[in-house]
Amino acid sequence: MSDFFSDFWSYYIAAIALVGIVWCVWLLFSQRKITKSAGAADDTGHVWDGDLRELNNPLPRWWMWMFLLACIFSVAYLILYPGLGSYAGVLGSSTQGELAAHRQAAEKTQHEIYARYLKMDVKQVAADADAREIGQRLFLNYCAQCHGSDARGSRGFPNLTDNDWLYGGDPDTIQQSITKGRNGMMPPFAGAIDGKQAGDTAQYVRSLSGLSYDPIRASRGESTFKTTCVACHGSGGKGNQALGAPNLSDGVWLYGSSEGSIVDAILKGHNGHMPAHEEILTPERIRMLTAYVWGLSNNGGVGQ
Numbered sequence: 001m002s003d004f005f006s007d008f009w010s011y012y013i014a015a016i017a018l019v020g021i022v023w024c025v026w027l028l029f030s031q032r033k034i035t036k037s038a039g040a041a042d043d044t045g046h047v048w049d050g051d052l053r054e055l056n057n058p059l060p061r062w063w064m065w066m067f068l069l070a071c072i073f074s075v076a077y078l079i080l081y082p083g084l085g086s087y088a089g090v091l092g093s094s095t096q097g098e099l100a101a102h103r104q105a106a107e108k109t110q111h112e113i114y115a116r117y118l119k120m121d122v123k124q125v126a127a128d129a130d131a132r133e134i135g136q137r138l139f140l141n142y143c144a145q146c147h148g149s150d151a152r153g154s155r156g157f158p159n160l161t162d163n164d165w166l167y168g169g170d171p172d173t174i175q176q177s178i179t180k181g182r183n184g185m186m187p188p189f190a191g192a193i194d195g196k197q198a199g200d201t202a203q204y205v206r207s208l209s210g211l212s213y214d215p216i217r218a219s220r221g222e223s224t225f226k227t228t229c230v231a232c233h234g235s236g237g238k239g240n241q242a243l244g245a246p247n248l249s250d251g252v253w254l255y256g257s258s259e260g261s262i263v264d265a266i267l268k269g270h271n272g273h274m275p276a277h278e279e280i281l282t283p284e285r286i287r288m289l290t291a292y293v294w295g296l297s298n299n300g301g302v303g304q
């Protein structure tokens with residue numbers, strides 16, 4: 001039986017189905033007068049090529065009956081089986097039990113496949129070609145919408161293939177990221193830091209990873225960085241994986257390296273959110289994904 005957000009859609013769909021059938025029956029009867037003149041076919045008076053006349057012949061009787069039977073069949077079907085909106089049908093037929101049985105059977109076979117990998121070390125699983133294929137399929141289903149189908153991410157969504165980690169790239173930390181999710185918390189400093197100061201600080205941040213910068217502005221920004229930013233990003237901007245504070249000196253950017261992007265980060269903050277997957281995925285699947293993600297930036301590139 002179908003589930004609708006509101007009863008309205010159920011009635012709406014049922015009405016379309018019924019009106020359709022009634023219209024078909026009406027069409028059939030409205031054409032009956034043509035059958036009445038059986039025998040002497042009406043001549044429409046249209047003539048082509050000298051002697052090709054268009055006649056208005058009655059509909060064959062067998063065809064009329066088939067049409068009518070089809071209409072009767074559809075009404076009977078809709079009374080007996082589900083089909084009219086959310087009406088379950090007199091026979092109460094449903095394929096939900098079948099679906100549940102199929103699902104159970106599938107989970108049982110999957111369980112057997114996963115059992116093999118549960119006994120192996122995550123790094124061994126990552127090196128296994130079949131496991132990688134399973135991992136990739138899970139990744140495409142559950143992770144690709146944010147991290148991209150090649151896991152290379154995009155603005156705000158980290159690249160998982162570059163061995164550069166916000167929180168850490170060992171299997172346990174990756175598993176933790178997937179299971180519990182992550183919340184990056186870079187507070188907005190708009191009240192404490194004005195636009196000019198933020199621009200100067202951005203110049204200093206750019207200097208940390210060897211990007212072009214204005215030395216005078218950067219030296220002004222350095223003091224702001226040392227008082228306000230070091231607590232999370234560390235001295236020299238090396239980052240802090242316990243907080244998910246990115247390394248600002250490695251040339252890998254989650255939100256962009258232009259002065260404008262960095263000023264935005266300072267004034268508005270960032271709150272990258274990675275949803276927890278413990279409610280969505282079984283521990284077995286999380287383990288397959290952990291191995292897959294770990295393998296993307298290890299394994300000498302085998303997994304990529």
Ligand code: HEC
Nearest residue numbers: 142143146158165166167168177182183184244272273274
């Ligand atoms: C709704 C979007 C979204 C989905 C879905 C998602 N992620 Fe994430 N993920 C993020 C964001 C955003 C971050 C960065 C969080 C931050 O900025 O602190 C992240 C971070 C991570 C990290 C930590 C990266 C690091 O550098 O430490 C891992 C590992 C990860 N995701 C793996 C996965 C896997 C595997 C899946 C699929 C089960 C997945 N993610 C699904 C958005 C998502």
Ligand code: HEC
Nearest residue numbers: 184185186228229232244245253254255256265270271272
């Ligand atoms: C409370 C800790 C904290 C403080 C203080 C802090 N940051 Fe951050 N910063 C973070 C976190 C966490 C992120 C990652 C946000 C996310 O994942 O969405 C971040 C992200 C950034 C980014 C984006 C990096 C990228 O890869 O695109 C920049 C730039 C940045 N911070 C600069 C600064 C500057 C400059 C200061 C000082 C004015 C500062 N931060 C102060 C925690 C902090």
